[in-house]
Amino acid sequence: MSATRRDFLRIAATATGGLLVSWGQDPFQPNPYVRIDPDGTIHIWCKQPEIGQGVKTSLPMIVAEELDADWQRVRVVQADLDRKYGGQGSGGSDSVTSEWMVHRQAGAAARAVLVEAAARRWSVPAGECDTRESVVTHRGSGRKLGYGELAAEAARLTPPEKPALKKREDFRLIGTRVPGPDLREVVTGRAGFGLDVRRPGMLYAVIEKCPVHAGKVASVDDAAARAHPGVRHVVTIEGMPNPTHLMPGVAVVADSTWAAMQGRKKLKVTWQEGEGGAESSAALETRAKELLANPASATLLAHTGDVDAALAGASKVIEAEYQVPFLAHACMEPVNCVAEFKDGRCEIWGPMQMPGTARQVVAQRLGIPPANVTVHMTRMGGGFGRRLLADYVVEAAVLAQQTGKPVQVVSTREDDLRHDYYRPHSFHRLRAGLDAAGKIVAWDHHAAGASRNAYRLDQRPAHLTEIYGMFTANNAALKQQVEMDMQPMRIANCRARYSHLQTAVPTGAWRAPSHNVLGFVIESFLDEIAHAGGRSPFDVRSDIYGTAADFPFHSDYAAPYDPARLRRVVSMAMEKANWGRALPAGWGRGVAAHFTFGSYAAEVAEVSVIAGKLKVHRIVAAVDCGQVVNRSGVEAQTQGGVLDGLSMALYGEITIDRGRTVQGNFGDYRLLRIPDAPAVDVHIVESSEAPTGFGEIALPPCAGALANAIFAATGKRIRRLPVRLS
């Protein structure tokens, strides 16, 4: 992968006497990557969009390290969407994992030509020159030249085929704490989010959608809305066949956001509710239980050994049912986008995790070539998977085309919560057979749940991305899925089954998809097994982690699984949390761990339940993402992932009644607030392994650790989220 990409690194001169490092895929088209100006300022473009995961810091740091750039002179620039950058997007905690080598090589190539330029100027061998903080120094004579002074000469040189990369012990920037490049802009209110985009003559739009999921517009009486001061247009939007591309609705477009919101209240829409009106959370639960009662009808995902025989022969069989609700993304910045349409071309500014998807779907809906869609990525007020979809981008594009004006479309919080694409509601029946020593000899997992693949008419199987995290060792038939990701388990007799729970309720990816469920379900059940067998939570887990040889699959997407690293974070979290040390009455500790997207996390929750009141005192997290790139970023993503997981476990729940989402704002869709946020102790494994992504990794174990701690404190097993004690 990296060798072929290297071939397309190019060095060129800029018009102002600077140096430009470009990178592109075949056929080579230069694309800005790094620019060194004559005054020594270094621009580094970040190809991936920033959602708060810190990619705008970590990727440029990798380039700057190999370049030996003075970070104080580095300006980070958010790249626009451009095919020449290759894949662009933020999802699957993938950026650092996949960009590590390419970014190092880009920095090293630029450094090599700068050194060569200095060596030629001084007529000395390049090997006698060192670099540090944007300065080349000749060791023998002590002569120095800044990168800016060398840029023009260096730009005329050819970079080496294989620029030498630094040894880990020579890293100066990587592994340190580096604050975000937009920190000052954020705290002064100048950082531009999607909703802050302003275009000359821009109109503002809000959209009324059918309160019943999958309903359509039957007819609209828009006379009163059109008469509202400031309202310019009322536009009926037809949905697209794939509802993640565009949902139907009626848009009110006005001179201001407030006028649009007020005009919307005067719309009289008759809806064609369809069959979705019969849907409810209770009906979903009934149907799921019917599916779980009929495992013969399920899709068999994996079966090693003979689970039924092993269960029949087990000393003890443990059985439990778990369930998790729909969850909304509730990004603090509601979904929004700005589009302009002129002469068959569409220009877009907005918060997008997958700008390429946005371009493709906009082109499809507007009937223009993708090349006629220009996409500018703004900073995002959170993503959590919501902005992987482009429905709101298409809304803006449709309205821009219809009105001929730049249009900003915004969801109110009620729209955002009631017309989200939710984390699927799912139900899990687990059985485990234990031998006389309490060791697991059989594992049987049957999941029934809504599917985002099925919802968006994807050809891929319904279960994939819902419980794809669960796989058994040495099952070659599952190689492809395992390559996407895996929850490693070495159990001689192991079976996984899935039943698709059909529903019109929209579903989508939610931070750490499938993992955010399994980190609760599997980790809680393992705790049940540990208690039933009288064994330590570490031993129960360690037994099934297996060896690296059990899991020989790997790919570019996720680093190979190393069970020793998973064991290490579990023991580290337990040790740092003083596992085993006595706690006051009513207190308890619980542990959980998970392997997500190539990185490892284990967490211990410490809680008390006194007079029926739950208090989470602290969460101790041990994480391993290989070589740490930005220490501040890994720490922040651990703290944030843990608290997001806690918020989900304590409060997160979307319910459906008469086909409608019940919750509408932060009063009934609760999020964790600061007085209830516990301390989060972060312990990062020092590692020389290649770095892996970290945006989602700390979230999955939190709910499991919390539920297990509540059991330790009270003897009550939490098998359903959000947590309810009574």
Next chain:
Amino acid sequence: MPTSLRVNGQLRNIASPTDTPLLWVLRDELQLTGAKFGCGMGMCGACTVHVAGKAVRACITPLGSVRGAVTTIEGLSPDGSHPVQRAWMAEDVPQCGYCQTGQIMAAAAFLAAHPKATEEQVVQELEGNLCRCGTYVRIRAAVRRVVAGSKAAGAKA
């Protein structure tokens, strides 16, 4: 009926109807986008600005009810040098950053009114400000830093 409003030290004429929430006047008419839209119901605090020195939720404050000078994050300090902003930078608080201007404005107003406030008191005041990224650990650290700084300043004086 045009209204006038003092915003960040400048007298501004406003064309928006008086029932318009201050948030949309700031964002859509005055192009001051530092105050954010999060919920429209005063439940998340992302829109927090100061009116006559007090923190208010601009999304539920009609223009016609505004009595006194308005300060937004753009006017808190010209360059991010307010002690609360400095503490937020020192702790590298923001992740996505969307809620942070509201967090800072809420903390700044409370500390101005209660210069001897404890960390815990400020944290209780920030209960009204949601952060979906979970930056609460660092917000708390930043608050601790500000509180320690004002104590040190008090001791010197």
